[in-house]
Amino acid sequence: MIKFIDYKLTKQPDTISEETFIPNNNLNKFINSGEGGNSRILVIKASNSSGKSFLLNSIAYAFKALELPDDELSPTLRRSLNYLIDKEHQKINFEIDIVDPDGFKINSKFNYLDENEIRITDKEGVSGEIDSNEFSNRYKLLYDIPENPLDRIYKLLKSIKEFNGDILGSLNPLDIKIRDILKSIKDERDEVIIKKIQDRIDSNLELKKNREDKLNKVKEKLKDLENYNNLIRLKKSIDSKSRKEIEFSNIEKELRSLKPSSRLKTSTDNKKKISDLKKEIRNLNISGLLNYCKEEIVENKYHEKFTFCFSKTDINLFNYLFDNSESIVNDLLVYDIEEISKFLKGIESFKNISLDKVFKDIKSEYNEVDYRFIKDLKNAFFKYQENSVGDQIIVELFDKNPGLIIEQLDVYENKLSVVDDLNKLQKDLNNTLSRLMGKIKNGLALAKKMSKEITKNKNGNNNYDKKLERANNIKESINRDKFEIDKLRNTLENNGVKLSTLNDVSGRENLRENLYFKNSYCKGVEKEQIEEYKKEIKKSKLFLVDLDKALLDDNVKFKVEDSKKSSKYALNHREIQIFSNKLSFFTRYMVQRNILISDNGELNSDDSLEYKSYMKIIGEYVASLMGNKIIYQDSIVEIAYIDYSSKTPYFVTPEDKKIAFSDFSGGQGSSNYLKAKLNINEERKFIVLIDEIANMDNKSLDMVIERLKELDENNKLLLAILVEPAKEPNTFNIRAY
Amino acid sequence: MNEEEYLEKLVEDFGEINGYSSEEKNEFSTVLKKLMALNDKEGSFEEIIEIIIKQ
Numbered sequence: 169m170i171k172f173i174d175y176k177l178t179k180q181p182d183t184i185s186e187e188t189f190i191p192n193n194n195l196n197k198f199i200n201s202g203e204g205g206n207s208r209i210l211v212i213k214a215s216n217s218s219g220k221s222f223l224l225n226s227i228a229y230a231f232k233a234l235e236l237p238d239d240e241l242s243p244t245l246r247r248s249l250n251y252l253i254d255k256e257h258q259k260i261n262f263e264i265d266i267v268d269p270d271g272f273k274i275n276s277k278f279n280y281l282d283e284n285e286i287r288i289t290d291k292e293g294v295s296g297e298i299d300s301n302e303f304s305n306r307y308k309l310l311y312d313i314p315e316n317p318l319d320r321i322y323k324l325l326k327s328i329k330e331f332n333g334d335i336l337g338s339l340n341p342l343d344i345k346i347r348d349i350l351k352s353i354k355d356e357r358d359e360v361i362i363k364k365i366q367d368r369i370d371s372n373l374e375l376k377k378n379r380e381d382k383l384n385k386v387k388e389k390l391k392d393l394e395n396y397n398n399l400i401r402l403k404k405s406i407d408s409k410s411r412k413e414i415e416f417s418n419i420e421k422e423l424r425s426l427k428p429s430s431r432l433k434t435s436t437d438n439k440k441k442i443s444d445l446k447k448e449i450r451n452l453n454i455s456g457l458l459n460y461c462k463e464e465i466v467e468n469k470y471h472e473k474f475t476f477c478f479s480k481t482d483i484n485l486f487n488y489l490f491d492n493s494e495s496i497v498n499d500l501l502v503y504d505i506e507e508i509s510k511f512l513k514g515i516e517s518f519k520n521i522s523l524d525k526v527f528k529d530i531k532s533e534y535n536e537v538d539y540r541f542i543k544d545l546k547n548a549f550f551k552y553q554e555n556s557v558g559d560q561i562i563v564e565l566f567d568k569n570p571g572l573i574i575e576q577l578d579v580y581e582n583k584l585s586v587v588d589d590l591n592k593l594q595k596d597l598n599n600t601l602s603r604l605m606g607k608i609k610n611g612l613a614l615a616k617k618m619s620k621e622i623t624k625n626k627n628g629n630n631n632y633d634k635k636l637e638r639a640n641n642i643k644e645s646i647n648r649d650k651f652e653i654d655k656l657r658n659t660l661e662n663n664g665v666k667l668s669t670l671n672d673v674s675g676r677e678n679l680r681e682n683l684y685f686k687n688s689y690c691k692g693v694e695k696e697q698i699e700e701y702k703k704e705i706k707k708s709k710l711f712l713v714d715l716d717k718a719l720l721d722d723n724v725k726f727k728v729e730d731s732k733k734s735s736k737y738a739l740n741h742r743e744i745q746i747f748s749n750k751l752s753f754f755t756r757y758m759v760q761r762n763i764l765i766s767d768n769g770e771l772n773s774d775d776s777l778e779y780k781s782y783m784k785i786i787g788e789y790v791a792s793l794m795g796n797k798i799i800y801q802d803s804i805v806e807i808a809y810i811d812y813s814s815k816t817p818y819f820v821t822p823e824d825k826k827i828a829f830s831d832f833s834g835g836q837g838s839s840n841y842l843k844a845k846l847n848i849n850e851e852r853k854f855i856v857l858i859d860e861i862a863n864m865d866n867k868s869l870d871m872v873i874e875r876l877k878e879l880d881e882n883n884k885l886l887l888a889i890l891v892e893p894a895k896e897p898n899t900f901n902i903r904a905y
Numbered sequence: 906m907n908e909e910e911y912l913e914k915l916v917e918d919f920g921e922i923n924g925y926s927s928e929e930k931n932e933f934s935t936v937l938k939k940l941m942a943l944n945d946k947e948g949s950f951e952e953i954i955e956i957i958i959k960q
Contacts, residue, residue, distance in 0.1 A: 331911060338941045346957075349950050740958045747957045750933055757919045781918045788914070792906035849907040 169208050170199055170887065171273070172265035175226060177219075179258045192219060194900040207904035208269075209876045209888045211861075211869075214900040220891045224857045225252045226262045227889070228311040230276035231286070231855055232300045236309065239326060239768060245313055245859075255280050268853070269883050307886055308852040310845055313859040314838035324790050324844050325812075326769030331789075332762040339755045346748045353741050357732040365726045369719060376715050383708040390701040391663050393694055396683035398663075399676060402656040408494060409649035412642050419639040426632040438621055445618035449500050452607045455493035461600050462490040468593060469692040470530060477529045482522040489514050494645050500611040501641040502634055503619035508612055512605060519601040527594045531587055539584035546577045771812055783813050791819070793844035795875060799836045799868045800827055839868030846875045854879055856888035873905050909938065 173196075177189040192214075197203070214220040225248050233241060234249050251257065263277035271291045278284035286303050289295040298306075465474060465486070478486065489511070499507040552562070553570055562570050622637065657670050669675035690697040737744070761782045764772050787809035797804050798819055811818040811826065818826040838861070846854065856876065861869060872890070879885040894901070906914075913934055920930035939956045 328911075331908060334908065335912060335915075335941075342940055342953075345950070345953060349954060352950070737954050737958075740954065744954065744957050747933075747936065751937070753923065754916070754919050754933075754937070757922070758915070761915075778922070781921065782915075785911070785914045785918060789906045789911055792910075 175262040177260050181259045192900045198902045208885050209905040211890045211903045213892050213894045215894045215897050218900050228857050231309050233311045235300050309855045311857045325765050328786050329765045343751050343755050353737050362729045369722045372719050386701050386704050392683050392686050393698050395663050398656050398660050399680040405649050405652045412646045416642045442621050445614050449611050449614050452611050454607050457604045458493035473530050477526040485518050498641050500615045502638045503615040534587050536587050539587045542580045793847050798840045839871050842872050843875045853886045855886050858890045861890050862892045
């Protein structure tokens, strides 16, 4: 309620038109006499030029109306306020005291020196100035003049926009906070992750064990194959050594019965030349090639057929050539031309007669002619099919379609493909034997040179020297055999063969026999199988290295995860995650709906079904701002909501009756609008100043007064002054409610 | 209609669109209101978690 009001208005100051105004006597009398009691609702009815609008303007200016945003102060009223403080036009000193229902006293004053302050004095009498922000935090100034009230009802949606802004202002930081919570829970001990890592470690350990078992089995098989090969090589080397030892012993005996030749001292230069030539002969690898040929013949899958087709002479020749592969090397080293020539002839004969005959015999068994015919026929068919348009000729000739013929040709070709295998083997053996002959001829040339070097230093008994040289060569060869035997024994021992077995001939034979049966699954393809196993072992080892790395990584991860502290909220992670998702969706829902209302309160109509329910919510909200009642045709009508979905919005009653905005009179519209503006849910206390209420009928005015009383009863009203013009001159009446 | 009632209507509409049951809608509305009130007072992580998991 107003406790004090005073002003002095000087119009056209310092001019001949200067006039001074002070508050109307009736106003002074009303305030000073306490006629209005504690009423905070005043309706002033006064004649024109009685100062009623000046009074409202001044109170509004005193309470910072010019700082209101554009949508809260009409351009007409803003102009009036600016005119009020125009010092060239008028000078004002104004002061007002109002008592707040909570016992505060509010004093506001301003003057033409631009001084404008609001002071609040509390119940204890402590007084202090407050700035416009603090004032607007406590009080809501509503200064209005009803203009186009129906349009403005529409714009009440702006308060919803603000509402949405408040809600989103809370939702967004909350959304972020909950995501942070989820993140921090994630960094804590997670039993699910720990179990996952543990399971992976267990499964990898099992996999590792399986792979290691498999690897060991393959290693074992490889060892069996290698041991078998090495035992055969060992047998050969031992046999070779024994044979050479007998030969050596015989030559030694012969030497003892011969007279040694007189010797010249061998020069160091000469010795080196001889040694180099010997080395060159050995490096020809003649015995290696002989062994290779022997293996190719003895170990190939047609060996039995070979044996069957060989004559006795062929077998003798084979044994002579291949049984002692060192023999021809020794002949070369002593330049034994007779033996070398005999050996060369033997090779040639074996290659051109024995082998050729054997291969012809075996191939004839497989009918090479048929094989060639089938192959040629198949090629001819393919060529014909590629180049011809139709298959008519083939069908007529063979009474079968070409596809079927090719299928049958494939069957024959597979059956006869063994001929290809034999051809390959024959070619390989022929090539090797040719190379061998070439190498022996090379060796012969080297031996001739060496022989010259040797005879340079010797006189007399050539036979003695030759035998001595042979004896020396055999001794060297025996030493090489010894070296080979030691090497093979070491390898076998390292591969798990017991020394006692290695030392015993029958032990070695038994083991070789056992391994022969054990390895029979890959008979004839042992070499390929060894390579296959080696590849498999290499692959498995690489796999195990990778697996070990993965296990090492997982063990570290496990230790890290296991060392994390357990959070009492970790178990609620899912629950919080679900709420967080809902909150994010709800925030998005709010953002999408908020876009429907522009910043200045215009509705961006969207008649999609998705937004229909929201349109109803905002219609209900604006209806509630009006207390769910409107004045229509002199009656108070209850409304449920406002239907904004059509071009002309409707008020909709609980009975679903519709009243269009456009059907309202200006006065009713003003009343409805003002009611909505006087929102009972506003947290601040209202200062209500309304000019020109004349266009409202009594019922409409009564509804506004009722709403003001409601605010007053709820401690939400500081002061309300409503002004209407009086037709009678010199009138200034004040009614208190 | 005050802000709380308006929010309730929004949650109801949101829940309806997303096929929530009445119980789910009420639960979400209650937790949301509590969290928004707590948010104004700058509530701690623990307080937020407690509100979500106690519901």
